[in-house]
Amino acid sequence: MLTIGILGGTGPQGRGLARRLALAGHPVVLGSRSVERAAGTTADIGVDGISGGSNSDAAGADLVIVTVPYDGHAELLSSLAELLVGKIVVDCVNPLGFDSHGPYAIAVPDGSAAQEAQRVLPHSIVIAAFHHLSAVRLEDPRIDRFDEDVLVLGEDRDAVGVVIELAGAALPGGRGVYAGRLRNAHQVEALTANLIAVNRRYKTHAGVRITELP
Amino acid sequence: MLTIGILGGTGPQGRGLARRLALAGHPVVLGSRSVERAAGTTADIGVDGISGGSNSDAAGADLVIVTVPYDGHAELLSSLAELLVGKIVVDCVNPLGFDSHGPYAIAVPDGSAAQEAQRVLPHSIVIAAFHHLSAVRLEDPRIDRFDEDVLVLGEDRDAVGVVIELAGAALPGGRGVYAGRLRNAHQVEALTANLIAVNRRYKTHAGVRITELP
Numbered sequence: 001m002l003t004i005g006i007l008g009g010t011g012p013q014g015r016g017l018a019r020r021l022a023l024a025g026h027p028v029v030l031g032s033r034s035v036e037r038a039a040g041t042t043a044d045i046g047v048d049g050i051s052g053g054s055n056s057d058a059a060g061a062d063l064v065i066v067t068v069p070y071d072g073h074a075e076l077l078s079s080l081a082e083l084l085v086g087k088i089v090v091d092c093v094n095p096l097g098f099d100s101h102g103p104y105a106i107a108v109p110d111g112s113a114a115q116e117a118q119r120v121l122p123h124s125i126v127i128a129a130f131h132h133l134s135a136v137r138l139e140d141p142r143i144d145r146f147d148e149d150v151l152v153l154g155e156d157r158d159a160v161g162v163v164i165e166l167a168g169a170a171l172p173g174g175r176g177v178y179a180g181r182l183r184n185a186h187q188v189e190a191l192t193a194n195l196i197a198v199n200r201r202y203k204t205h206a207g208v209r210i211t212e213l214p
Numbered sequence: 215m216l217t218i219g220i221l222g223g224t225g226p227q228g229r230g231l232a233r234r235l236a237l238a239g240h241p242v243v244l245g246s247r248s249v250e251r252a253a254g255t256t257a258d259i260g261v262d263g264i265s266g267g268s269n270s271d272a273a274g275a276d277l278v279i280v281t282v283p284y285d286g287h288a289e290l291l292s293s294l295a296e297l298l299v300g301k302i303v304v305d306c307v308n309p310l311g312f313d314s315h316g317p318y319a320i321a322v323p324d325g326s327a328a329q330e331a332q333r334v335l336p337h338s339i340v341i342a343a344f345h346h347l348s349a350v351r352l353e354d355p356r357i358d359r360f361d362e363d364v365l366v367l368g369e370d371r372d373a374v375g376v377v378i379e380l381a382g383a384a385l386p387g388g389r390g391v392y393a394g395r396l397r398n399a400h401q402v403e404a405l406t407a408n409l410i411a412v413n414r415r416y417k418t419h420a421g422v423r424i425t426e427l428p
Contacts (some may be wrong), residue, residue, distance in 0.1 A: 104397055134426070146426040151408065180411030183318055188408060190401035194365065195424075198392030203425045210412060211361040211421040212348070 016138025
């Protein structure tokens, strides 16, 4: 079983993914700037197999998931670049802004957060995935079936396959689905703004499912 | 029943929408630069209630759907602006490019094709919708159930409601779903590049369904 590190793992998305990956049997290292906070969050999640640590500790895992806010994303990855050499780095970051009209996608100089990660980590294999999952649903212990799919983008077919399998294991009922190259990551990240609009209008925790998959 | 005009209606998307809207009982005017081609396409579709004409004829309908290629989109709408005053104009245009690596989203100066349409048609109500439907499935007479949802974006709540209803009527089993304001249309248009990547990898005609709607 791959060990999974989660950078910025004390936020809702990190906590939710940690829960689901640990329930699927993966040892998880939940990383944070604050080791104390990571330890507290790990205790709160209350699922076996999760340990708290620094972001460097999390970057030591076999596969590393990035759930930090977009602000500071490049700086954090840059500081961990050596630890991440040769590893699959799964970027889930959604560069969004909010104003009185709600959420909107912000322009990213590299095209997308995932492409920014790949620029900063030239010796890692960056995959974009896990953008559209509701943290509320991931964290809810009463939920054990998912209709949601995980769109998985990347250049390396083997690494894409690893993340597709990881998504399927973490979300019983859901699927990892290959959805293109990193140059098409921007719209996948930005679509989270539309899902927030759906959530506000329909008072729900929406996700995306791909229809007509064989 | 609203009459529906389809600009550029002789392409696969236009033909497919014409079929489904006519089957739902809407009189459809399929518009084209070539009236002869429109007449031929209308005969080919073979569903009652569709008539062929010029794009100006189509622009005379109660509600007008735009399924032209992105190239020439602004020019065509500009030339029809007077006929479209006060009407709901549903933009389905996906600004995409293709190269040896497959499809990719192209940058649109106004942000999205839908925002471009709204700029060119300041006295119309532009709604973005119908981007992700497979023309192959829309045109297939053997298909009478859809899992696909239609993301509907716009500023005017009533007009959004009209298009949500239209989508639900046209796609038995599918739903129109409000998915945000026009400033969040870019990623919805661009997501079509990801669906093409899905189609190529899985040899299918994929669409999108929103999960956890009440």
